[in-house]
Amino acid sequence: MSTPMVSMRGVDKRFGDLHVLRSIDLDVAPQEVVVVIGPSGSGKSTLCRTINRLEPIDAGEIRVDGRPLPEEGAELAQLRADVGMVFQSFNLFGHLSVLDNVMLAPLKVRRVAKATARTEAMALLERVGIADKADRFPAQLSGGQQQRAAIARSLAMHPKLMLFDEPTSALDPEMVSEVLEVMVGLARDGMTMVVVTHEMGFARRAADRVVFMDDGQIVEEAPPAEFFDATRSERARSFLSNVLAH
Amino acid sequence: MTAVIENLDPLLRALGTTVLILVVSAIGSLVLGVLITVARVSPIPVLRGAAFAYVQVFVNIPLLALLLLAVFALPDAGLLMPLTTTVIVVLTVYEAAYVAEAVRSGINTVAAGQVEAARAMGLRLSQTLRHVVVPQAVRAVVQPLGNVMIALLMNTALAATVGVVELTSAVNKVNLVAAQPIPIFTAAGLTYMALALAIGLAAGRIEKKVAIHR
Numbered sequence A: 001m002s003t004p005m006v007s008m009r010g011v012d013k014r015f016g017d018l019h020v021l022r023s024i025d026l027d028v029a030p031q032e033v034v035v036v037i038g039p040s041g042s043g044k045s046t047l048c049r050t051i052n053r054l055e056p057i058d059a060g061e062i063r064v065d066g067r068p069l070p071e072e073g074a075e076l077a078q079l080r081a082d083v084g085m086v087f088q089s090f091n092l093f094g095h096l097s098v099l100d101n102v103m104l105a106p107l108k109v110r111r112v113a114k115a116t117a118r119t120e121a122m123a124l125l126e127r128v129g130i131a132d133k134a135d136r137f138p139a140q141l142s143g144g145q146q147q148r149a150a151i152a153r154s155l156a157m158h159p160k161l162m163l164f165d166e167p168t169s170a171l172d173p174e175m176v177s178e179v180l181e182v183m184v185g186l187a188r189d190g191m192t193m194v195v196v197t198h199e200m201g202f203a204r205r206a207a208d209r210v211v212f213m214d215d216g217q218i219v220e221e222a223p224p225a226e227f228f229d230a231t232r233s234e235r236a237r238s239f240l241s242n243v244l245a246h
Numbered sequence B: 001m002t003a004v005i006e007n008l009d010p011l012l013r014a015l016g017t018t019v020l021i022l023v024v025s026a027i028g029s030l031v032l033g034v035l036i037t038v039a040r041v042s043p044i045p046v047l048r049g050a051a052f053a054y055v056q057v058f059v060n061i062p063l064l065a066l067l068l069l070a071v072f073a074l075p076d077a078g079l080l081m082p083l084t085t086t087v088i089v090v091l092t093v094y095e096a097a098y099v100a101e102a103v104r105s106g107i108n109t110v111a112a113g114q115v116e117a118a119r120a121m122g123l124r125l126s127q128t129l130r131h132v133v134v135p136q137a138v139r140a141v142v143q144p145l146g147n148v149m150i151a152l153l154m155n156t157a158l159a160a161t162v163g164v165v166e167l168t169s170a171v172n173k174v175n176l177v178a179a180q181p182i183p184i185f186t187a188a189g190l191t192y193m194a195l196a197l198a199i200g201l202a203a204g205r206i207e208k209k210v211a212i213h214r
Helices: A044-050 A073-080 A100-108 A115-129 A145-156 A174-188 A199-204 A224-229 A234-244 B001-008 B008-041 B044-060 B065-076 B083-109 B113-119 B125-162 B165-178 B180-212
Strands: A006-013 A018-028 A033-037 A059-064 A082-085 A162-167 A193-196 A210-213 A216-224
Touching: A018 A044, A018 A216, A033 A044, A044 A162, A044 A193, A044 A216, A073 A082, A073 A199, A073 B113, A082 A145, A082 B113, A100 A115, A100 A145, A100 B001, A100 B125, A115 A145, A145 A174, A162 B001, A174 A193, A174 A199, A174 B001, A199 A224, A199 A234, A210 A224, A210 A234, A216 A224, A216 A234, B001 B008, B001 B165, B008 B044, B008 B083, B008 B165, B008 B180, B044 B083, B065 B083, B065 B125, B083 B125, B113 B125, B125 B180, B165 B180
Parallel strands: A033 A193, A033 A210, A082 A162, A162 A193
Antiparallel strands: A006 A018, A006 A059, A210 A216
C-alpha cells in the first residue's frame, strides 16, 4: 500500500475544558476524497484545521505525505504551501484583485516568474469560470464567485492535498451548486480532498468515503452508498434524519 | 481688524509656537503610539498588559489635569524644563494613547481569516504582515489618524492655561489691550480652521495615494 497522503494517529485536542478531538485515527489515501460530516460542535472543522496545523494538537501524530507536521516555522510554511485550504468565509485578500489574489503565493512563496504566474492564474480562473472577473476586487464579487476565486488561489500552488472547511456554508443557496461543481470537477481529476460539509448530495456524488463525527470522535466511516443507505450507528442515523428531513 | 494687523509680529511668533508644539508632538505621538500598538499586539503578556494600561490611563484623564500636574508636579520632583517642552511632552504622551487605539483598530480591520489564509498558503509571518496586513491596515488608519492630529491641534490651545504664549494665549493678550474680541478671536478661529483643513487634506491625499497602490 502506498503512503497515505494524510495519516492521523491518536490525535487529541482540547479548547480549555472542551475536548474537541478524542484520539482520532484517520488515513486519507492519495487521490481519495474524504467527506467529513457531523453535527456542529462535533469537531469536524477542527479536525480539518489540524491537518495543516492551523490548530496545533495536544497529543498524537499527524503526517502529511509521510512527513510528520513540523513546528511553526519555515518548514511548516513549506508544507502548507503544498496543502491547499478553502475556508467557509473565503478569506480573499481585500486589497488585491482576484488575479493578484491567485498570483500572490506563487510569486512570494514559489518565486515563480510573474508572466508564468499570470498565465497560470488566468488558466485557473478560466477553469473555475470567473476569468472575466480577474481584475475585480473580492468585495465586487458574489459569494459563489469569491469562493471559486479562493479555490483557484489554492490550486495555483499545485497542492497535493486540498482541505475544504465548510466551503458552501456561508453561501446563498443558489450559489452552492456553482462551487460544488468546481469541487466535483477537482475530485474527478484525482485531487486528494478532505471536505467538511453539510452537503449530503456532494458526499453521495463525489466522496470515496464518508466520515461521521460526533462529540470529537469518529463514530462511523463508510463509502457513501453504504453510509447513507445502511447507516450503522444510532447517532449517525438520527443526524441524517434531522438533516434530510428538510 | 486693526488690532490684529498692529500686533502681527507677536501673533505670528505665537502661531509659530503653536505649529512647533503641533509638529513635534504629532511626530512624537505617532512614533510612541505605533510602539505602544506593537507592544499591544505582541505575544509577550507583560508588554501587552503595560500597553493596555498605558492607553487606559491616558484616555481616561482630562488633558488639562495632566498638563497642570506636569507643570506643577514635575518641577516639585526636581525635573525642570521650559514650559513649551513640558507641553510638548504631555501632548505627546497623551495623544500617543489615541494614536495607539487608532492603529490597533486599523490592524483589527484586517480579518483574522485573511491572515490564516495567507499562512495556510505558505507565506511566512513577515510576508503575511508585509503583503496582507500592513497594506490594508494603513489604508484603514490614515483618516482616523488625521482626526487624532486635528484633535491634537485643538489641544495645543490648552498650553495657554499654563502660561505658554501660543496662538490662543497671544490673541487673548491682544484683546485685553485692544478690546476688539470679534475680529481678534475670529482671526484666531480661522487660523485654527485653516491648519485643521490642511491636516485633513493631507490625510485625504495620503489615503488616496495608498488606495491607488493596492
